[in-house]
Structure formats: C-alpha cells, structure tokens
Amino acid sequence: MNYSNLAKNLLHLVGDKENVDALTHCATRLRFTLNDNSRAKKADIQNLEGILSVVESGGQFQVIIGNHVSHVHSALQELLSGDIKDTDATAKTTTNTEKQKVGVVSKVFEVISGSLSPLIGALAGAGMLKALIAVLVMFNVLEKTESTYLILSAAANAVFYFLPILLGVSVAIKLGANGYVGGVIGASLLEPNFTGLIDSGSADFFGIPVIAINYSSSVFPIFIAIALLALVEKYLKKVCPNSIQLFMVPMVSILVVVPLTMILFGPFGVYLGNWIADGLNWLIAHSSILTGAVVGGSMMFLVLFGLHWGIVPIIIANLALGGSSIAAMWAASTFAQIGVAAAFWLRSKDQNIKAIAGPAAMSGFLAGVTEPVIYGLIMRFRKTIPVVVVSGAVGGAFISTMNVKMVAFAFHSIPSIPLFEPVVPYVIGISISFGLSFIGTLLLNPEKQNGTSDVAAKA
Known part of the structure; x- marks a missing residue:
C-alpha cells in the first residue's frame, strides 16, 4: 500500500491542512480534531482503499x-509539516467550540483516550513481558529468587509502578499544560520523603491533615491533579510578567497542585477507584452471570465508537488492587469477534473477503486488536452483530462466574493468556465465546444472505 498517496487523499478529504486542529493515533485509528467536521467528506473517506x-x-x-x-500517521505528519499539533507529543488544548460543540462526557473520554494512547504501547509491551516471565517461571526456566527474574520483573513492572509520572506527562500535554511539570507532580507522589509518611500514622501540611497513600500504579489521582494544573498554569500565564514566567509559573504550579493533591485530590482519586472496584465486586457478588453477560455482550459497541478507552483507567486502577474482573469479561467479546473473522476466512469463496478476514483474525489472536474485524466484516455483514453479542455474553457470564481476573495489563490475545487467573476457566470462557461465534457465523452464513455485492472489496 502506498501510504503517502493514502495520506494525501485523506488529508484532502478531511478539509486540507487548515481544517486539521490536532492529530493523534491509537492502535488502529487516526484521531483527528477538526475545526469543522462538516467539511470532511465521510463517504468518500470510507471508500478509500485501506480505510x-x-x-x-x-x-x-x-x-x-x-x-x-502508524505508517499513515507518519505520512500525514510529513504533509502537515508542523502546521498542527500532534497530540502524541504536544497536543492542542481546545477545539473550535464556536464551530462544533463538544459535550462534557465526550470531552472527558477524549482526554482519557488522548492521554492513554501514547502510553498504550508501553503498557501492552510491559504486560506481554510479564506474561513471558510467567511462562518462564511455569516451566522452571526462571526462579523467583534469582537475579535474572528480578531484573526482568523490574523491566516489566516499571511502567505500572511509575504510571503516575508517565500519565502526568501525557495528561498535561493533552490538556495543553507543561508536560514535564505534570511529570514532576506525578513523581512527587512516589518520592521517598512522601512515601516514608505512609507508615508514620499521621502527617500534616501546615497543620492540615494529609492522608499518605501509596500512589504507585494509580490512575484517577493524577488525572484530577493535572486537570487542576492546566487551570492553574493557564491563570498564571495571564497574570505573571513574561520576564519571570520561565520559573514562576512552574514553581507556583507545583507549589499549589502538589499539596492539594496530597491533601484532597489524591485520596479522593484513590477512593474513587476503590469505589468503582467495590461497585463492580458488588454487582458480581449479586449477579455474576448478569454482570459478565452485560460486559461481554456490550464491549464491542464501546470499541465501535472508540469509547473503550474510558474503561482502561478503571481496569488499571483495579489491577493495583489485585486484579481486574472487567478486563477478563471484556475478553469474551474480543474472542467472539475473532470467531467471526475465522469463520469468514474458512467459509468465504470471495478472495477479497478472505484477504480481510485472515489478517483480521490473526490481528485478534496475536495482538488483541479487533477493529479490523468490526469494521472490515461485522459492520458490513450486520447479521453477525447478534452472534457476537450472544457469544460474548455467554463467555463473559462464564468468566465472571468463575471469578477470573486479569493481573497485569495487556490486550486480550493468545500470548496474554498467562496474565489471567485462574487460567483454565479463562481459557474455557474465551473458547466458549470464540466457538459459539465461529459456529454461529458458519450456520448463519451472512455472506450468502447479504450477497457479496454488499461488501466493497477493500484490502
């Protein structure tokens, strides 16, 4: 595929350079912030080869x-030549709200997805390293007491332990604040002078009680802290003379945000994560079957609209508490979607459909990325949607009933299986979802019902 030509055509169809306010990408999609969405020719973009x-x-x-x-993103960046800001590096803070209104909930999801997207590769890579270490220990290649294991564990655990620092940088950039100041605020929550207060029993800041908490691997506190940083920094830049902004704005920002985070926002963020975890545990305790069925049956729709990133902070927060049940239930939906792709690859006589289904299935099996399945097959053969929903719901209900949890972050794939406990019920659960979806798609034969003419042959 010629990525340069695709980028040129795509840029023209979204309204050219002047209509692009910001650009980033996640695992499978480009995320444009446009000055005017109405200028983008959506139908023409969908007809481009490779979209x-x-x-x-x-x-x-x-x-x-x-x-x-990522290849298309790089080609677009060359065309844009720095005329817009790439939110992987220095994201623009606001959109043109006079041209298009963005709701509060939508804005929150945008901030979450834009902040996590730059980190998702590191998180997934470290998670897969943890899976590899677990396999090596399982087969007695490594012992947990030897230095090789400890070194590899340090490499795998670092991104999660220091997540407040990395998120501090990422969230600050997304909100238009100083990324390095955001990193400093995250680091302050892990600095030994503060962590040393955790076991002291009591602490205060000029007489104001401080709840010293372990913030390693936490998510919500840093989101709240950096949101405050963005407001404080914006105000300070208005009132501080230019001659002293270089040191005054960062100094006052840190002076204000760090104590407030430790006194108020940090504990609230931790408690918020705990409340969400407790709420999920309550649902599971009262109806594990219903909870698993709802999560497993509905996750595809969140992925469809790119809203699944809003669930990731909850998962990461739960991992810090010992494991995430919702991540395990989510896997049922992932493997149900893979089942659809595998069925199309096996049964279809249309080589164009096979060319989509084969790589899409492998992408799901090996990387846990299912957008190619959703947009390449499921959304074109929509009779498969009920198959995915039912298959995901049944597998999710089983996984939830067996109290399966993800213990380290990774995409749902074959290589990440060791990151789920207990592993045997997890394998059974995802196999149920995959098998039901695979058989259901074969029996339904949506390609024959719809006719291959309904499918645009796009590689």
Whole structure:
C-alpha cells in the first residue's frame, strides 16, 4: 500500500491542512480534531482503499485504518509539516467550540483516550513481558529468587509502578499544560520523603491533615491533579510578567497542585477507584452471570465508537488492587469477534473477503486488536452483530462466574493468556465465546444472505 498517496487523499478529504486542529493515533485509528467536521467528506473517506470505516465520537473525527495506522500517521505528519499539533507529543488544548460543540462526557473520554494512547504501547509491551516471565517461571526456566527474574520483573513492572509520572506527562500535554511539570507532580507522589509518611500514622501540611497513600500504579489521582494544573498554569500565564514566567509559573504550579493533591485530590482519586472496584465486586457478588453477560455482550459497541478507552483507567486502577474482573469479561467479546473473522476466512469463496478476514483474525489472536474485524466484516455483514453479542455474553457470564481476573495489563490475545487467573476457566470462557461465534457465523452464513455485492472489496 502506498501510504503517502493514502495520506494525501485523506488529508484532502478531511478539509486540507487548515481544517486539521490536532492529530493523534491509537492502535488502529487516526484521531483527528477538526475545526469543522462538516467539511470532511465521510463517504468518500470510507471508500478509500485501506480505510475500514469512519466514526465521529468524543469530539473527534476517527478514521479506522488497522494495524498499519502508524505508517499513515507518519505520512500525514510529513504533509502537515508542523502546521498542527500532534497530540502524541504536544497536543492542542481546545477545539473550535464556536464551530462544533463538544459535550462534557465526550470531552472527558477524549482526554482519557488522548492521554492513554501514547502510553498504550508501553503498557501492552510491559504486560506481554510479564506474561513471558510467567511462562518462564511455569516451566522452571526462571526462579523467583534469582537475579535474572528480578531484573526482568523490574523491566516489566516499571511502567505500572511509575504510571503516575508517565500519565502526568501525557495528561498535561493533552490538556495543553507543561508536560514535564505534570511529570514532576506525578513523581512527587512516589518520592521517598512522601512515601516514608505512609507508615508514620499521621502527617500534616501546615497543620492540615494529609492522608499518605501509596500512589504507585494509580490512575484517577493524577488525572484530577493535572486537570487542576492546566487551570492553574493557564491563570498564571495571564497574570505573571513574561520576564519571570520561565520559573514562576512552574514553581507556583507545583507549589499549589502538589499539596492539594496530597491533601484532597489524591485520596479522593484513590477512593474513587476503590469505589468503582467495590461497585463492580458488588454487582458480581449479586449477579455474576448478569454482570459478565452485560460486559461481554456490550464491549464491542464501546470499541465501535472508540469509547473503550474510558474503561482502561478503571481496569488499571483495579489491577493495583489485585486484579481486574472487567478486563477478563471484556475478553469474551474480543474472542467472539475473532470467531467471526475465522469463520469468514474458512467459509468465504470471495478472495477479497478472505484477504480481510485472515489478517483480521490473526490481528485478534496475536495482538488483541479487533477493529479490523468490526469494521472490515461485522459492520458490513450486520447479521453477525447478534452472534457476537450472544457469544460474548455467554463467555463473559462464564468468566465472571468463575471469578477470573486479569493481573497485569495487556490486550486480550493468545500470548496474554498467562496474565489471567485462574487460567483454565479463562481459557474455557474465551473458547466458549470464540466457538459459539465461529459456529454461529458458519450456520448463519451472512455472506450468502447479504450477497457479496454488499461488501466493497477493500484490502
């Protein structure tokens, strides 16, 4: 595929350079923030070779491409030549609200997805390293007491332990604040002078009680802290003379935000994560079957609109508490979608459909990325939607009933299986979802019902 030509055509169809306010990408989609969404020619973009679909969600114009999204993103960046800001590096703070209104909920999801997207590779890579370490221990290649294990564990655990620092940088950039100041605020929560207060029993800041908490691997506190940083920094830049802004704005920002975070926002963020975890545990305790069925049956729709990133902070927060049940239930939906792709690959006589289904299935099996399945097959053969929903619900209900949890972050794939406990019920659960979806798609034969003419032959 010629990524340069695709980027040129895509840029023209979204309204050219002047209509692009910000650009980033996640695992499979380009996320444009456009000055005027109405200028983008959605239908023409969907007909481009190499484009799976287009979604407008969370204030963003999302172009779903697939696993080669990074190549198209790089080609676009060359064309844009720094005329816009890439939110992987220095994201623009606001959209043109006079041209398009973005709701509060949509804005929150946009901030979450834009902040996590730059980190998702590191999180997934470290998670897969943890899976590899678990396999090596399982087969007695490594012992937990030897230095090799400890060194590899340090490499795998670092991104999670220091997540407040990395998120501090990422969230600050997304909100238009100083990323390095955001990192300093995250680091302050892990600095030994503060962590040393955790076991002291009591602490105060000029007489104001401080609840010293372990913030390693936490998510919600840093989101709240950096939101405050963005407001404080914006105000200080208005009132501080230019001659002293270089040191005064960061100094006062840190002076204000760090104590407030430790006194108020940090504990609230931790408690918020705990409340969410307790709420999920309550639902599971009262009806594990219903909870698993709802999560397993509905996750595809969140992925469809790019809203699944809003669940990731909850998962990461739960991992810090010992494991995430919702991540395990989510896996049922992932493998149900893979089952659809595998069935199309096996049964279809249309080589264009096979060319989509084969790589899409492998992408799901090996990387846990299912957008190519959703946009390449499920959204084109919509009779498969009930198959995915039912298959995901049944598998999710089983996984929830067996109290399966993800213990380290990773995408739902075959290589990440060791990161789920207990592993045997997890394997059974995802196999149920995959098998039901695979058999259901074969029996339904949606390609024959719809006719292959309904499917645009796009590689």
